[in-house]
Amino acid sequence: MSLGLLNDLSRDELIAWVEQAGHASYRADQIRRWIFGKRVNDFDEMHDIPASLRSALKEHFQLLGAKVVRHQVSVDGTEKLLLEFDDKEQTECVLMRENDRNTICVSTQVGCAMGCVFCASGLLGVKRDLTTGEILSQILLLDRLLSADQRITNVVIMGMGEPLANLRNLTPALLTLNEKGGMGLGARRITVSTVGLPEKIAELAALNIPFNLAVSLHAPTNELRDQIVPVNKKIRLERILKAADDYFDKTGRRITYEYVLLAGINDADEHAAELGRLLKSRNAHVNLIPMNDVSSLDMTAPSAPRTDQFVNTLRSWNINATVRKRKGADIDAACGQLRLEELTQLDPAAESPKSPSSPSTT
Template identity: 60%
Template sequence: MLPSENDVTQPSSIEACSLPLITDLTRDQLAQWCIEHDSSSYRADQIRRWIFTKRVNDFDAMHDISKKFRDLLKENFRLFSTTIVKHQTSKDRTEKLLLELHDGHHVECVLMREPKRNTVCISTQVGCAMGCVFCASGLLGLTRNLTMGEILEQILRLDRVIGEDERISNIVVMGIGEPLANLPALIPALDTLNHKGGMGIGARKITVSTVGLPAKIRELADVNKSYILAVSLHAPNDKLRDQIVPTNNKIGIQKIMDATDYYYVTTGRRVTFEYILLAGVNDSPAHAHELAGLLKHRNAHVNLIPANGVEETGYQSPTTADVDRFFMTLAKGGVNVTVRKRKGDDIDAACGQLRLNREKEKDLVQVQ
């Protein structure tokens, strides 16, 4: 519940920390709040422009809004709830932030620069329950879902560290957590990114990744937006996928394929299948042939991802020759395929790795 409009005293620092995030409100909810506080619904659009396009860091910078109303905003909301505890920049200009949330937990977000686009990768949960054996994100399990505002704040933080002449052009929801397990917060966050009164990023420039939750894939399809769906497949058969992606033993690849077919028919968007190549595990020619057989009759795209080595998982990246061989087998089998460029190799590049290192540091301090 929002603070009472009768509470006009300036909040103390402790009270301020408990105020709700203004970005946890949709445009319509913020407009209704403005109306209830003796202002026009248009005020919500002014506020959102300052937040999402003008890159302000506090309410006082919103100079076309009266001081009285700015004070009211400060009494009722926070603009940011996170603290940047680590900011890494790679030699290829990839930037990675480790953010501390209001409750002391941590999430990561990444900015990846290309000549014609700036892509941001964001998290949707603190930790992950999917248990993929190669991934640092789930090694500590799932703590909680992020709110809509916490999802958006990762983008706002990165939007404020890039140059004034730079703009975020693409979003990939591939950070820590299973995005489709947090659809109630994710969908309105994506709507805000997509909306012209938000960041105005086209739906076709937003990619949502999933380990493959059939019912949730169908739910996302029924939103009827042209988001790109990326399914983390990682194996061409159930026996191998059960080992790599433990949740598969309750689902099965065929149900995932049926759901992605539904997504394609409903949205008209080709589905991407992510396939992380783990040396000696799923990168053989036989695996490539089987994957080609599974996908060649579908309007699909395969994104091959040579694994980032994470000490705690024990898995290694395949050789360049093995990656090339896998790629050529799929291409010759009639599958549209690319190899993902590796970004940020000289920083904690693997998803969840920076957060994992931070948690290990905290444990070490507690032991000492």
């Protein structure tokens, strides 16, 4: 029988457990400081925790709870981990280094059920949600890749899976990231990405903590989005935009709209103009993302001139638009690619579900 994950416990739950174990409640905060602030990898490194409490912790819990299956390092300094949990399921997380920041990208599910046609994460479907502790484990393992004088500066919940489909387990992880007794990151440094689940966007807004919200739009019309993001058939752009508008009204956080550029599919001048009309009255930022190549998909990113023209058209509508810098291209740093490669090596038949037809351009 495997041990539980310590970070599946909230601060209050850890306090209750510590007291039940016969120790003072303040020991819970000491334990959390060791985990989130001092980067220990073993309970025995918590030298100001009584030996009897350390023994009880070892008897009941895992500290990090994930095994690093693969660790890849890009020429640009990006690092990617493929992690495996006790049930042998795998997920991915990424550390992206810049001169003035260390941004990490973490996953919320094993696989994804949204079915976006350009994305490796969902090619084999969704297996299960990650627990709160498993989400935090990714953050802690990435944090331990940094030197003693470095810290995580930004977190994006943008890896494998649809974050808001697992909001129940994501919310405690977000709170731990934000609270001073956890990672102590300001809400403006934490971004939650979603394909657009209106009811869940409202739930996130109801936390009354102004996390950044990024909506994965990828198309300016329902007709085209139905082809690129199949779940849109059940949601519709109008409801997504209304939920995003409400989120902005409640939190004051400008919404980012992500748009993966697919050559010959959603990158034409008319698509840029339609997107401009859609967002012109909104306080919005468009983050354009040239598609990461996935070997099993016959879609590609547009050329640099085509991308520039798309940006210029958007800006003619007074839309704030930028193109995301590609990081870790040489290590397949886009979410889902490393797991797909690993599973395919173990079972070549796993490749069979991953050849969806390209969406129509008409």
